[in-house]
Structures are given as structure tokens and as C-alpha cells.
Amino acid sequence: MSLLSIDQLRVRHRGVTVVDGVSFSIEAGESLALVGESGSGKSQTALAMLGLLPATATIEGSVRLRGEELLGAPRATLDGVRGRRIAMVFQDPMSSLNPCLTIGLQMAEVLEQHRGMRRADALREAQAMLDAVRINEPRRRLGQYPHELSGGMRQRVLIATALLARPELLIADEPTTALDATVQAEVLALLDELRQALGLSLLLITHDLGVVSGHCERMLVMYAGRLVEAGPTRAVLAAPRHPYSAALLASRPSLHGPKPHRLPAIAGQPPDPSRRPPGCAFAPRCAAVQPSCRVQVPILQTDGLRAWACPVVAAGNQGETGVEDRNGA
Amino acid sequence: MLSRAATRLLTAVPTLFVLVGLSFFLMHAAPGGPFDSERSLAPEVEARLNAQFHLDEPAWRQFGRYLGGLLHGDLGPSLQYEGRSVAGLIGDGAPVSAALGAVALLLALTGGVALGAIAALRRDSALDRGLMLLALLGLSLPSYVVAPLLILVFALALDWLPAGGWDGPASVLLPAVALALPQLAAIARLTRGALGEVLAAPWIRAARAKGLPERLIVFRHALRPALLPVLSWLGPAAAGLMTGSVVVEQVFGIPGIGRYFVQGALNRDYTLVLGVVLFYGALVVTFNFLVDLAYGLLDPRTRPT
Numbered sequence: 028m029s030l031l032s033i034d035q036l037r038v039r040h041r042g043v044t045v046v047d048g049v050s051f052s053i054e055a056g057e058s059l060a061l062v063g064e065s066g067s068g069k070s071q072t073a074l075a076m077l078g079l080l081p082a083t084a085t086i087e088g089s090v091r092l093r094g095e096e097l098l099g100a101p102r103a104t105l106d107g108v109r110g111r112r113i114a115m116v117f118q119d120p121m122s123s124l125n126p127c128l129t130i131g132l133q134m135a136e137v138l139e140q141h142r143g144m145r146r147a148d149a150l151r152e153a154q155a156m157l158d159a160v161r162i163n164e165p166r167r168r169l170g171q172y173p174h175e176l177s178g179g180m181r182q183r184v185l186i187a188t189a190l191l192a193r194p195e196l197l198i199a200d201e202p203t204t205a206l207d208a209t210v211q212a213e214v215l216a217l218l219d220e221l222r223q224a225l226g227l228s229l230l231l232i233t234h235d236l237g238v239v240s241g242h243c244e245r246m247l248v249m250y251a252g253r254l255v256e257a258g259p260t261r262a263v264l265a266a267p268r269h270p271y272s273a274a275l276l277a278s279r280p281s282l283h284g285p286k287p288h289r290l291p292a293i294a295g296q297p298p299d300p301s302r303r304p305p306g307c308a309f310a311p312r313c314a315a316v317q318p319s320c321r322v323q324v325p326i327l328q329t330d331g332l333r334a335w336a337c338p339v340v341a342a343g344n345q346g347e348t349g350v351e352d353r354n355g356a
Numbered sequence: 357m358l359s360r361a362a363t364r365l366l367t368a369v370p371t372l373f374v375l376v377g378l379s380f381f382l383m384h385a386a387p388g389g390p391f392d393s394e395r396s397l398a399p400e401v402e403a404r405l406n407a408q409f410h411l412d413e414p415a416w417r418q419f420g421r422y423l424g425g426l427l428h429g430d431l432g433p434s435l436q437y438e439g440r441s442v443a444g445l446i447g448d449g450a451p452v453s454a455a456l457g458a459v460a461l462l463l464a465l466t467g468g469v470a471l472g473a474i475a476a477l478r479r480d481s482a483l484d485r486g487l488m489l490l491a492l493l494g495l496s497l498p499s500y501v502v503a504p505l506l507i508l509v510f511a512l513a514l515d516w517l518p519a520g521g522w523d524g525p526a527s528v529l530l531p532a533v534a535l536a537l538p539q540l541a542a543i544a545r546l547t548r549g550a551l552g553e554v555l556a557a558p559w560i561r562a563a564r565a566k567g568l569p570e571r572l573i574v575f576r577h578a579l580r581p582a583l584l585p586v587l588s589w590l591g592p593a594a595a596g597l598m599t600g601s602v603v604v605e606q607v608f609g610i611p612g613i614g615r616y617f618v619q620g621a622l623n624r625d626y627t628l629v630l631g632v633v634l635f636y637g638a639l640v641v642t643f644n645f646l647v648d649l650a651y652g653l654l655d656p657r658t659r660p661t
Contacts, residue, residue, distance in 0.1 A: 079561055102570070110567030117565075122558040126657055127580045136576070137566050172656040188566070 028094055030055045030228055031076070031113070031196060036088035038068070038075045043301045045071045047252040048088075053196060058222060058229040060239040060260065062275075063249035064297055069232045070118075072249070073198050077113060078105045111141040114189035118201035120181035124173035131169030134188045141192040156187040160217060179210035183217070190221060197222070200232040215242055236279055240264055248272045251298050251308035253324075258333030268335035271309045307337070315339050364648065368641040375637045376630060380422065383626050384415050390435040390624040409435060422630065431634070432627035436620075442631035446613055450635070452522060453600030453612030459532040460597050464539035469586065471540075472547025476582075477574065479552055487544065494541030503534040503607040520609040531608040535601055539593050543586055551582040580654055587654065591647040595639040599632075 029052035038046035046068040053059050063069045074080045076090045078097065090097045092108060100108075109115075117123040125133060134156070135149035144152070150169055157165035160183040173181055182202060189197055199218065203211035219242055222229050231243055239246050239260055246263055248256040248271065256269040267273040274293045295312040298304060304311060310320040317339055325336045391397060391405050406412045410421055425432055431442035471491070475484040510530060511519035518527045554560065555578050563577045600614030613632060620628035652659045 074561075077565060079564055106567045106569055108567070109565050115562075115565040117558060117562055119558060123562040125559045125563065125577050125581075127655055128577070136568060136572065140566070140568055140572075174657050185562075192567075 029053060030057075030093060032089075032091050033072070033076065034089040034091075036072060036075060036090065037086070038071050038080065039085040040083065044303070045252050045300050046075060049249070049252075049254050050088075051247055051254065051257060053228050053230060055195065056226055056228055057245065058231065058243045060243035060246040061230060061232045061249060062234065062236065062239055062246055064234055066251075066297060066300070067249040068252040068300075069249050070200050071252075073115070073200055073230065073232055077109055077115060077198070079109075079115075106140075110137055110189075110194070111192045112194055113196045113198065114192065114194040115198040115200065116182070116185050116189050116202050119205050120178055120185055121173075121205065123185055124181060126173055128172075129169065130171055130173065130176070130184055134169070134184070134191060137188060137191045153187070153191065156191055157184070159221070160184075160187040160190075162187070179206055179214065182206060182210075182214055186214070186218065186221070190225065190227075193225065194227060196228045196230065198230045198232070201234070202231070203238065204233075204235075211238075218242070236264065236276060248275070251303055252300060253308065253336065254327060254334075255309065255337070256333075256335045257327075258335075262333060268333065268340050269309075269337045270313045270315050270340070272335075274312075274314075361645075361649070364645055368638075368645070371641060372634065372637050376423075376426070376634055377419070379630055379633045380419050380626075381415065383621075383624070383629055384418075386624070388624050390626060392624070409433070422627075426634075431631040434625055434628050436623045436625040436628065442627045445616065445628065446631055446635055449600075449611060449613035449616065452610060453605070453614060454598045456528060456531055456535065456605075456610065456612060457594075457598035457600060459528050460536035460539070461594055463532055463536040464543055464593075464597070465586075465590070467536070468540040468543025469547050469583070472544040473551055473574070473579065475544065475548040476551035476555065484548075488548070491541040491544045494537045495545075497537070499534050499538070499601060499603045500607065502537055503531070503604055506530045506534055507607070520607070522610050527608075531604050531610060534607075535597060535604050539597065542593075543589065546586050546589055547582065550585045551578060554578045554582045557581075584651065584655055587647055587650055591644040592640055594643045595636065598639055599636050 032052040034050050036046055036049045037044065049068070049072055051059075061069045061072065071080070075084070075086050076097065078100070080086065086098060088098065092112060097105065097108060124130070131150050131153060134153035135144075135146055138144040138149035138152055139146065142149075154165045154169055157168055162168055162180055162183050168176070168180075168184070173184075176184065182205070186199075186202070197218075202218070203214050206214060215238060218229065218231075221227075229243070231238070233239060243260050245258065246260045247254055248263070248269065250271045256263060256267065256272045258268075263272060264276060267276055271293075278291045278293055280290050293312055298308055298311070304321065306319075306321040306323055307313070307316075307325050310316045313320065319338065325338050327334050327336045328338075329335075389406075389411065390409075391402050396402075397405075403412070410418055413421075422432065429443075431446070434440045434442050434445055437445060471487055475487045478484045507519045507530065510517045517530050519530075521527050555574075560573060560577055563573050568577070599617075600610075600612035602614045602618045604610070605612045605614040613635075616628055616632045617636075619625070620632060
């Protein structure tokens with residue numbers, strides 16, 4: 028049984044569909060990337076999984092943790108899952124910590140809640156965890172407030188907090204976007220290391236393909252609320268089958284070769300979720316578009332290992348996407 | 357911290373000086389004088405009175421004289437209450453007003469925060485709408501309507517509480533409620549707004565993601581930052597409550613200092629007006645200072661490092 032299986036997840040805010048029939052699963056110990064532009068629905072998917080969307084959102088489908096349904100589960104059940112079996116690290120380390128409470132309290136409360144520990148013991152464990160994420164002077168940090176820490180340090184604190192209760196799955200929503208490049212690399216390396224040491228699964232939400240390639244075994248690509256491609260990271264990056272994945276890959280700046288006059292970009296804009304075109308949402312921007320693409324939403328076809336939602340591309344002849352694969356892989 | 361507090365207190369001196377100066381010259385610029393009345397006094401009598409209180413001197417000299425007195429802690433004699441000093445009048449009335457104000461403040465704060473929090477947690481429910489309607493009512497009903505209504509219901513109809521006077525704890529309740537009501541309503545609205553905002557903050561979502569029960573989310577994570585705007589409001593509001601209200605004190609027959617604000621001004625009782633203005637100003641400065649200290653307790657970002 029998969030650790031977590033998401034089936035036909037659909038999220039609507041006031042009639043606007045932002046996640047549309049997303050299905051995937053995460054295996055124990057696996058690292059999975061969820062890739063997409065901002066607004067593609069990747070964060071909404073994660074929040075819906077944990078019941079963290081506002082009450083005004085309509086959520087359909089199924090999210091099962093080792094078979095147990097989480098969607099619509101009572102708060103008590105969710106509180107037993109959140110932070111304890113599935114932990115989440117958010118994008119912005121500046122605003123994800125309560126400015127009025129000490130780091131120590133914000134860490135210790137997780138253990139008090141999920142392990143029934145007393146404050147003193149919880150603080151001792153928190154200190155050890157701060158040490159494990161390589162924060163200097165961990166003991167002093169416990170008494171400090173978020174504003175007294177740097178951005179990178181705060182993100183480490185959030186990661187340490189997430190890992191305190193030894194969760195089975197860590198969801199990291201753009202964990203490094205708010206950090207500068209060197210700190211970003213450090214935090215990602217730390218995540219890798221901890222994942223292997225603790226044997227936990229990772230769902231990494233990102234728009235950065237560079238982050239995906241080095242840190243995740245499998246990847247999912249989302250566009251306009253739908254899953255458009257899934258597969259092993261290496262295979263997808265080497266030969267994307269959905270034109271959107273290919274275009275995304277082609278628009279990565281490269282360190283090699285002549286410096287382009289302008290950075291390559293996908294022509295057009297992603298659709299406004301309230302005015303998504305009928306048929307394939309990527310059709311208006313797609314170089315390989317066919318008349319049928321504008322009518323019918325492509326189904327996700329699979330060859331067992333990979334899946335892609337494009338009828339134009341058949342398995343094995345991805346060269347026909349009409350999008351130049353600059354990496355030439 | 358201590359030096360910051362001391363600096364804050366020192367800046368109160370020029371503030372109060374400006375306050376006294378403005379009040380003094382405004383007061384003297386207003387037409388009429390303390391000894392004008394329908395029945396005019398004999399010119400010699402009026403001249404003697406003016407001389408006795410130095411009102412025949414130029415304004416700047418009177419001001420200097422007044423400041424000189426202030427330095428000795430002397431607020432001067434009342435021009436209207438014969439034989440009474442301003443300090444004596446305030447000294448008699450202030451404890452009464454302060455006691456009443458303290459009870460009202462407690463009511464407004466506990467009631468306002470509790471009702472505001474309930475409204476914020478049940479946002480857009482019928483309960484929320486009902487509470488906010490009541491709050492609007494509390495804000496807009498003037499105390500000369502509320503106070504007689506309270507007397508009518510709880511003193512005359514139900515006979516639970518005395519209708520007026522200043523005699524034991526029971527007599528405090530009705531005037532305190534009348535005094536507290538608008539503040540309670542304002543605090544409820546402030547709390548609702550601020551708590552609603554904080555509950556939408558990313559760190560609240562992060563706290564939920566940690567699996568914390570709602571009780572901890574609200575009381576540990578949300579309430580503290582949500583009380584900051586209430587705290588800012590509290591400085592001037594507390595000073596206002598402690599100095600009493602003309603209307604409430606009049607309706608319930610309470611010997612506080614609220615009435616001096618109006619009577620003093622109407623009678624051109626220069627020294628009394630300056631005295632109560634100075635007293636009120638000092639209270640505002642004091643409470644704002646206390647609020648600053650409390651801010652540091654609630655929000656570590658405002659603490660000096």
C-alpha cells in the first residue's frame with residue numbers, strides 16, 4: 028500500500044476550480060517533486076491534503092494515508108496526522124513562525140502535543156534537533172524570537188520543527204524560494220541528508236527544475252490545476268513528453284553555450300483559473316497544438332513508468348512535440 | 357530598558373508644558389471672565405477680585421505666576437468654589453472617578469475581548485452578526501440614554517441595584533456599566549478585526565499544520581498579537597475612563613471630577629480648568645507609557661535589544 032494516495036482531488040474556491048482531478052501516490056521513503064508555475068495548483072493540492080484550506084473551499088476526491096481517508100476527517104483525526112505523521116514546511120520562513128513566541132516554545136509544543144512530553148524534555152529534544160539541522164548555539168536559539176534569526180536559520184528551524192515528531196512524510200512547499208542561492212543549496216542538502224537518515228518520504232513543491240533534478244527521484248508536472256506529466260525525474264528531464272514540460276525545460280537558463288540575447292520563455296500567459304479554455308489548458312501556448320486539443324481535455328496516458336496528458340505525443344516519439352529540446356538529451 | 361523608560365518619562369515634561377500653555381492662552385482668549393454673571397458686580401468689587409487673583413496683570417505674567425505655582429505643586433485657588441484649592445477639588449473627586457473608571461475599564465476590557473474573540477471565531481455566523489450589531493448599538497447610544505435606561509430597568513423596575521449615589525460596591529455597578537459600554541463595544545470590534553486578521557496569518561496555518569488543537573491556536577498563537585491594537589486603544593481610553601464622565605456622574609449623582617471639566621469651562625474658572633486639563637494630560641501620558649511597556653511584553657519585536 029502506498030504511504031499516501033491522492034485520487035481525483037478537486038479544489039474549488041467560490042466556483043473557480045484550482046485543482047482539477049489530480050491523482051498520484053507517494054511511496055514510503057520516496058522523494059517526489061510537484062512542479063509547476065505559481066498558480067498551477069501545486070500548493071493548493073498540498074494544503075487540501077492536510078485540510079489546511081479555508082472552510083470556504085470545496086474539496087472533492089480522496090486523500091488516503093495508508094488507507095485512512097483524510098478528506099473530511101474530523102479535526103481530532105487531522106490533528107493526529109498533521110505534524111505527527113505528515114509535517115509541512117512552508118515557503119516563507121519569515122511569516123511561518125509566530126513573531127510573538129520563542130523558537131523554543133514553537134518547537135516544544137509539537138512534542139508536547141504529539142508525544143505528551145513535558146516542556147523541559149521537549150525543549151531538550153528541540154535543542155538536539157536544532158543541532159541536527161546545524162544551527163549554531165542551539166541552546167540560545169530556544170530563547171530567541173523569530174526576528175532575531177536570519178532567513179536561512181528560520182527555515183532550518185521550520186525544518187527541525189517539522190521533523191521533531193518523526194513524521195513519515197514531509198511536505199516542503201517551496202522551502203528554499205525565499206532564501207539566497209548558497210543558503211538554498213545548504214538547506215536542500217540538509218533535507219536530503221535528513222530524509223535518508225530518518226527514512227522519511229518527501230513531497231517537494233517547487234517551480235525550480237534545478238532543485239528537482241538533484242533531489243527527487245520522481246516528478247509530477249502541474250499546469251492550470253491539472254497533472255500533465257509524471258515519471259522518474261531523470262527520464263522526464265531527459266525527454267519530456269508533454270509539450271508544457273518540454274517548454275518549461277527549454278526555458279531554463281543555461282551556464283553553457285553562448286549567452287542568449289533574451290532568456291527563453293514560454294509564449295503567452297498561463298490561463299486565469301476562472302477562464303480556463305476548454306480542452307487542453309496549455310493549447311493556446313502549445314507549439315504542437317492540434318484542433319482536437321482545443322475541444323477535449325486530454326486524458327493522462329501511461330506506459331507503466333511514465334504518464335502524460337497529451338494525445339499528440341505517443342510513447343517513444345517525443346521528438347514530435349515541436350518544441351526544440353535545447354538540452355539535446 | 358530602564359534608560360528608555362526614563363527618556364520616555366522625560367519627554368512627558370515638554371508635552372505637558374505645551375498642553376498647559378495652549379490651554380492657558382485659549383482659556384484667556386475666550387470672551388468673558390470668572391466674575392461675569394447676570395447680576396453684575398460693583399466695579400470696585402470686581403476690580404478687587406481681579407487684583408486678588410492677579411487677573412489684572414498681563415496674560416504672560418499670569419502664566420509665569422501659574423507655572424511658578426506648578427513647580428511648587430500648587431494648582432492655585434479655584435476662582436468659583438470659594439475657599440477651595442484646585443488641588444483639593446481634584447483630590448476629593450479623583451479617587452471616586454478613578455475607582456469608577458477602574459471598574460468600567462475592567463468590564464470593557466474583559467467583556468470586549470471576550471465578545472470580540474467569540475465574534476472572530478464564529479465569523480459571519482448569526483452570532484457574529486448579532487454581536488457586531490450590539491457593538492454598533494453600544495457605540496452609538498449616548499450615555500445620557502443608556503444611563504437612565506439602566507436606572508429604569510435595574511433600579512426602578514427590578515430594584516436590584518441603587519439608582520444613584522456613591523455608597524458601597526452595589527452603587528458602582530450601574531454607572532460602571534454605563535461608562536464601560538461604548539469602550540466595551542469599541543474593544544469588541546477592535547478585537548474581532550485584529551483576531552480575524554491574525555487568524556489568516558501564515559503562521560496560524562503553520563501552527564495548524566503542526567497538529568495543534570484550536571484551543572492552543574487561538575489562545576497561544578492568535579490572541580497575543582491580536583491584542584496589540586486593543587492595547588494601543590487602551591492608553592487614551594483608560595485615561596478617559598479614569599477621569600470620569602460628566603453625564604454618567606451627573607445622572608447617578610457621583611461626586612467625581614467629571615463635572616469640573618464642563619463647569620470649570622462654563623464658569624471661566626481658569627485655574628480649575630487648567631488643573632483638570634493637566635491632570636487628564638498627566639493620566640494620558642502615564643497610560644500611554646504603561647501601554648508602551650506592555651507592548652514590549654506582548655510583542656518581542658518592539659523590545660529594545
